[in-house]
Structures are given as structure tokens and as C-alpha cells.
Amino acid sequence: MTERVHKIITDHAHEGAVLRKTFFADNAAQVAEVARAMALSLTAGGKILFCGNGGSAADAQHFAAELVNRFMMERPPLPAIALTTDTSALTAIGNDYSFDRIFSKQVQALGRPGDVLIGISTSGRSANVNEALRVGLENGLVTVGLGGGGGGAMLAHCHHALIVPDTRTPLVQEIHGAIGHLLCGLVDYYLFEAVAELEPFLGSEQP
Numbered sequence: 001m002t003e004r005v006h007k008i009i010t011d012h013a014h015e016g017a018v019l020r021k022t023f024f025a026d027n028a029a030q031v032a033e034v035a036r037a038m039a040l041s042l043t044a045g046g047k048i049l050f051c052g053n054g055g056s057a058a059d060a061q062h063f064a065a066e067l068v069n070r071f072m073m074e075r076p077p078l079p080a081i082a083l084t085t086d087t088s089a090l091t092a093i094g095n096d097y098s099f100d101r102i103f104s105k106q107v108q109a110l111g112r113p114g115d116v117l118i119g120i121s122t123s124g125r126s127a128n129v130n131e132a133l134r135v136g137l138e139n140g141l142v143t144v145g146l147g148g149g150g151g152g153a154m155l156a157h158c159h160h161a162l163i164v165p166d167t168r169t170p171l172v173q174e175i176h177g178a179i180g181h182l183l184c185g186l187v188d189y190y191l192f193e194a195v196a197e198l199e200p201f202l203g204s205e206q207p
Ligand SMILES: O=C(CO)[C@@H](O)[C@H](O)[C@H](O)[C@H](O)COP(=O)(O)O
Pocket: 053, 054, 055, 056, 120, 121, 122, 123, 124, 125, 126, 129, 169, 170, 173
């Protein structure tokens, strides 16, 4: 390995670690709030919808799968859907309408008031994610933006926003991975370990 390659590796590791530490130091309460909103929705019979492009599409599928299968503990499967997986719906909507509507039409079809929609975009500028959040908001879903940079246009359509303060897509995605895992772990905590912590919020208007 050359010195240059070593530096590329150690710089990436260091910058990612600093960003991760900064984000969680500044946003622990917001992460807990989003997890609580997800747990409250699930308790009330709701479900969790995820969408995003590229690496964020992979994140959407990853997080939905943790909920549907299991995370760190044995517990019943939880209802979650990634809106990135149905190639027939995605291609039909993209072909007949526009790429900007590939997620929002699925939100119209599958989303119900009280469900949680998590839109994932490192730039906050993906039109299809923002349109899904806008439609979700309009239809009574609890909308969450998992973003980056300064938050971008997604902020206009989100009840909750978890914004990683960096514009480098890969680094932001790595923190999104940690956020997604924490959300899954905290949902399990609220639903199966410490349901008393949800009680003060049960029946209250979300968000
Ligand atoms: O994974 C990566 C880059 O690390 C790419 O696939 C990346 O997700 C794509 O370029 C996305 O289209 C970026 O969209 P967004 O995060 O700005 O919403």
C-alpha cells in the first residue's frame, strides 16, 4: 500500500468518525423522537414506509427488512415497506407519469393517515423523495426526512428531520446507516422493553 492510499483510508475513517460523533451529540433527542413516532404509529396499527434513490434506496430496503424480519431481539414482525422494490410499479409510474412521482403515487396507494414515511436523501434535493414527503404530509402521514447538508427542499415537507451536516454523499450515507439501525433498535425498545415510556403519548395527536 502506498502512503497515498493509506491516507485516503485513514482520512475517510477519521472524517466519518468525527461526523458521526458530531451528529449524534447534537441530535440524540431528535433520533429518540423519530423512534417514538414510529413506535406510536405501529402501536396504533400504522406502518413505516421508506423511500430514497441509489444508496438511499438500498438503505430504505435495509431498514424495512430489519423491521419486517427482526433486529437485535426476537419479536413479532413489524409492518414496513420500501417503496423502491416494486419494479413494475416504479417503471409504470416513471414511464407513464414521471420519475418524480415514482414514490408519491405509491404513498397515495399504500399510505394511510398515521403511517410514518421516511424519505432518505443526502442532498434533500431528490424531487421524487420530496414529492413523496409532500404527498405524505397532505395525506396525514407522519413525515420524516433523513437528510444531509443544510437539509434542502425536503425540510418543507417534514414533521421531523434528521440532517447530517455534511455535503459528501458517502459520508452522509454512512451516518444514515447508523441512524437507521438506531431507529430499529429504539422502536424495539419502546414497543417491547419500555412501553411505559410511550404511555404519556398514546392517543395524542401525532406528531
Ligand atoms: O450511493 C451513492 C453515492 O454514495 C449514489 O448511488 C447516490 O445514492 C445517488 O447518486 C443518489 O441519486 C443521490 O441522491 P440524494 O442522496 O441526493 O437524494
